[in-house]
Amino acid sequence: MRKFWMASAALLLASPALAADMFMPYAPEPYYAMSGGHWGGQYLGASLGGQRTRIVVPGQGTIEGNGFVGGLFAGYSVHEDNFVYGVEADGEWSSFDQSIACTNPAWTCRGYVNFQGSLRARLGVATDAFHIYGTAGLALAHAGGSTTSPANVEYHDSSVRAGWTVGAGAEVAFNDSWFGRAEYRYTDLGPHDMTLDVVYPNVAVTSHALRAGIGYRF
Template identity: 30%
Template structure:
């Protein structure tokens, strides 16, 4: 019996040992990389005009469409995402709410184009990203009164935030709110010098394409 037991031990020692295959970790989604996208939404401008003792404020609003591009970097082993983004948009905010009484006539404010360059900071929940953004904003306000018009390029600041979701490894969708203050600019219309202080609230929906980090 002792010899048989010894033989069994020797046979077991000769048998190859098997170890379970190591678990393969599936990498989580990364927000790092360049991206481009299209967006559309609605603008609510507030223009406070002052001239000749009058304060004809207007509130032009309208639809806006545009495009954006940027770059995100997600820190290693961290949900923190930082990035930079630029966008350009067309707006039709000039119609029914863009005029006010001015002297014996009307004054109107309108906006065709807006844009911004912003830094972004976000917190990723795998394929969901909650972010805030802020930076420099641009617009082309125009004032009309008494059969004359004047326009300029306004430069101000913007701040906002949103939520973005990765629908696939490359396609993302987002909703965003943004507030912009374009400061005060001077215009010459109807023989008067008009000072106009403009800000804007907007809500945007965006659909983007994220390139791979090796792109």
């Protein structure tokens, strides 16, 4: 009988602790949107932004202004430890189309860029849901322009230009598949001759662009 009462007393003493264990809520394990290696693989996305384009026409002046850019990007990345590296391509529509008075103010000088794209290498550092990167590579664009005489005769020329682009950006993961990004890039399409009413040598096209985008990683 004595053993029975001792066992009962021990059970009663332990009951509050057992009850506390049964009803005490446990803190959930912390959730990280991304873990090591999850910035790797194929991805596809869309971006929209603003771009300031500058076309320098020797002897005539500078045509510059702001416009919108928007399009698609796709790439492939490898994630090893904290480093992320890979390649990315993009294609964009551009709204830049500006005109100024030529050196002879009776004439009008026009310049535009209506399509652009790039093929770039990327190298970055990722920590959980954040990824910061630099990028550089080949840039392409369809650019052109015209001169218009006082008699409203237009002389037009356009071509696909090749140059280079460099920039940096940051990405944040919303989950294991979806991510958002913000990016800045400078692009130099180099000097090219343009044949309008006369030959204009070394017409240079450069731009600064800010983009925001959203992507899906497969």
